[in-house]
Amino acid sequence: MSDAITLTLMTAPTQTLVADCIAADRFAALSAQAIAALPVVHGARPATLGDFFRVRGERASVVRIEGDCARIEAIGSGMAGGELVIDGSVGRDLGVAMSGGRIDLRGNAGANAGGAPAGAARGMTGGEIIVRGSVGDEAGARMRRGLLVVTGDGGRGTGKGMIAGTVVVCGKAGSGTGRFLKRGSIVALGEVERPATFRYACTYRPPHVALLLRYLGARCRLDVASAQVTGRYERYSGDLAELGKGELLRWVGE
Amino acid sequence: MKINGVAIEDTFAEAFTMRVARLLITGRTLGWAREAAVKLTGFATSVIGCKCEAGIERELRDDETPDGRPGVSVLFLTMDKASLPEQLIVRVGQTVLTCPTTACFDGLPEAPDRLPVGRALRVFGDGFQASKVIGGKRYWRLPVMEGEFLIEETFGMLKGVGGGNFLILAADADAALASAEAAVAAMTGLPGVILPFPGGVVRSGSKVGSQRYKNLIATTNDAFAPTLKAVTQSQLPEVVNSVLEIVLDGTDGPSIEAAMRAGIRAACRPGVQTITAGNYGGRLGPHHFYLRKILG
Numbered sequence: 417m418s419d420a421i422t423l424t425l426m427t428a429p430t431q432t433l434v435a436d437c438i439a440a441d442r443f444a445a446l447s448a449q450a451i452a453a454l455p456v457v458h459g460a461r462p463a464t465l466g467d468f469f470r471v472r473g474e475r476a477s478v479v480r481i482e483g484d485c486a487r488i489e490a491i492g493s494g495m496a497g498g499e500l501v502i503d504g505s506v507g508r509d510l511g512v513a514m515s516g517g518r519i520d521l522r523g524n525a526g527a528n529a530g531g532a533p534a535g536a537a538r539g540m541t542g543g544e545i546i547v548r549g550s551v552g553d554e555a556g557a558r559m560r561r562g563l564l565v566v567t568g569d570g571g572r573g574t575g576k577g578m579i580a581g582t583v584v585v586c587g588k589a590g591s592g593t594g595r596f597l598k599r600g601s602i603v604a605l606g607e608v609e610r611p612a613t614f615r616y617a618c619t620y621r622p623p624h625v626a627l628l629l630r631y632l633g634a635r636c637r638l639d640v641a642s643a644q645v646t647g648r649y650e651r652y653s654g655d656l657a658e659l660g661k662g663e664l665l666r667w668v669g670e
Numbered sequence: 671m672k673i674n675g676v677a678i679e680d681t682f683a684e685a686f687t688m689r690v691a692r693l694l695i696t697g698r699t700l701g702w703a704r705e706a707a708v709k710l711t712g713f714a715t716s717v718i719g720c721k722c723e724a725g726i727e728r729e730l731r732d733d734e735t736p737d738g739r740p741g742v743s744v745l746f747l748t749m750d751k752a753s754l755p756e757q758l759i760v761r762v763g764q765t766v767l768t769c770p771t772t773a774c775f776d777g778l779p780e781a782p783d784r785l786p787v788g789r790a791l792r793v794f795g796d797g798f799q800a801s802k803v804i805g806g807k808r809y810w811r812l813p814v815m816e817g818e819f820l821i822e823e824t825f826g827m828l829k830g831v832g833g834g835n836f837l838i839l840a841a842d843a844d845a846a847l848a849s850a851e852a853a854v855a856a857m858t859g860l861p862g863v864i865l866p867f868p869g870g871v872v873r874s875g876s877k878v879g880s881q882r883y884k885n886l887i888a889t890t891n892d893a894f895a896p897t898l899k900a901v902t903q904s905q906l907p908e909v910v911n912s913v914l915e916i917v918l919d920g921t922d923g924p925s926i927e928a929a930m931r932a933g934i935r936a937a938c939r940p941g942v943q944t945i946t947a948g949n950y951g952g953r954l955g956p957h958h959f960y961l962r963k964i965l966g
Contacts, residue, residue, distance in 0.1 A: 631804050
């Protein structure tokens with residue numbers, strides 16, 4: 417048993433690599449050989465994780481991935497616990513259908529981070545995804561529970577159709593952010609375009625945002641300005657075309 | 671044993687096992703947090719009449735609270751498991767929820783016994799309430815006229831200690847009061863301890879039951895009442911003309927001991943004759959705090 421498992425990208429995939437086998441909780445019971453033997457799909461062909469990554473360590477629920485994984489999809493798919501730290505960018509479907517644990521991405525993520533598998537009604541149902549970069553379209557789409565934090569910009573349709581949970585976007589949130597939101601919170605610290613079906617409620621200091629941002633600063637070492645922690649936010653209720661119990665909180669200053 | 675010429679009687683304080691919760695109340699300013707805490711802990715001096723005992727443990731700096739605002743730590747004790755959530759739900763709902771700018775957090779996160787205080791109070795939101803899970807803890811957001819009230823879903827409960835005490839036997843009322851004030855000042859802010867009575871001081875210590883009224887569970891401690899020295903089996907020396915008691919509740923025995931040590935040392939002032947303690951012969955309470963051992 418090791419303190420952590422490190423996957424180092426040795427052979428860059430020439431096509432899209434679907435590596436939905438990479439999940440911290442799944443690795444907790446596996447030897448290094450068993451991890452290397454896990455199946456992946458390269459292009460449309462079956463392969464193993466060991467064909468691309470060197471595996472160091474075994475039987476640990478803390479997993480570190482080194483290398484540029486921009487062509488690798490579905491990392492952390494269905495993850496239920498443990499911690500996954502990724503040094504570099506990843507492709508689409510990061511943490512899709514995740515239910516627990518934490519993914520800490522030091523790079524950009526493709527579309528549908530924390531979202532739902534194709535055809536599924538629910539996206540992530542628990543856990544935390546911290547993206548220290550930007551995300552593609554529909555990050556957090558149909559999220560049921562959990563936390564997605566994006567320090568950079570959000571793509572189009574961020575938090576689209578969220579059922580509950582929290583999405584924080586520190587940079588610019590893309591168009592259609594929060595559209596079809598049922599419940600849940602989208603906290604926009606930067607520029608955000610309000611969907612027409614959201615209605616302004618008030619400007620106030622939401623106590624849970626202060627708590628959340630302090631938590632992110634302390635636990636995840638995110639650089640959050642104190643003006644954002646204690647600041648005022650415009651609250652927009654929505655999506656009124658849906659259940660309307662969600663909110664878009666837009667930071668407006670101290 | 672004597673401290674500053676004050677005799678320390680060879681006896682012990684007898685205390686009881688109670689159930690304790692710690693609440694962290696924060697506010698926009700320390701003043702508002704204190705307002706809520708003072709109301710929350712009002713009429714909570716003794717389980718005899720109030721069904722609970724509560725007090726402010728200490729003030730919290732903004733870097734000691736979950737939401738980064740100034741706050742107050744409150745200890746809340748009852749005699750049994752069932753009545754602690756009952757008391758908390760009623761009191762938090764009427765005092766902290768109503769107080770501007772406040773939020774309410776659990777101060778015993780490691781305690782396995784959880785009291786669903788926030789979960790019960792959430793229904794005040796009439797269906798408009800919402801929950802948030804932050805760092806593995808669930809919080810409830812209740813929409814209120816001011817904005818939002820935030821409360822943690824559950825609060826920890828531990829076995830605590832109630833009824834630690836010592837008595838100050840003084841030559842006159844002024845000396846007794848000055849001694850009690852000095853003791854309270856020395857104990858205020860010590861971790862894990864509250865002094866539930868007004869200003870931390872009790873002037874009307876009680877005995878169990880009544881000599882005359884069958885339905886009373888507690889009546890005046892006539893053995894320590896100076897005006898009754900001539901007509902009762904008094905335990906007061908001739909020179910003693912006033913007695914005040916300090917009662918302590920806490921999260922654990924060592925915290926009570928540490929506070930008693932600080933308080934008794936501070937109480938040994940001019941005009942004080944003896945420091946003693948209240949007990950029931952060791953038959954009722956499992957916690958015995960021997961004065962000389964504590965001070966030794």
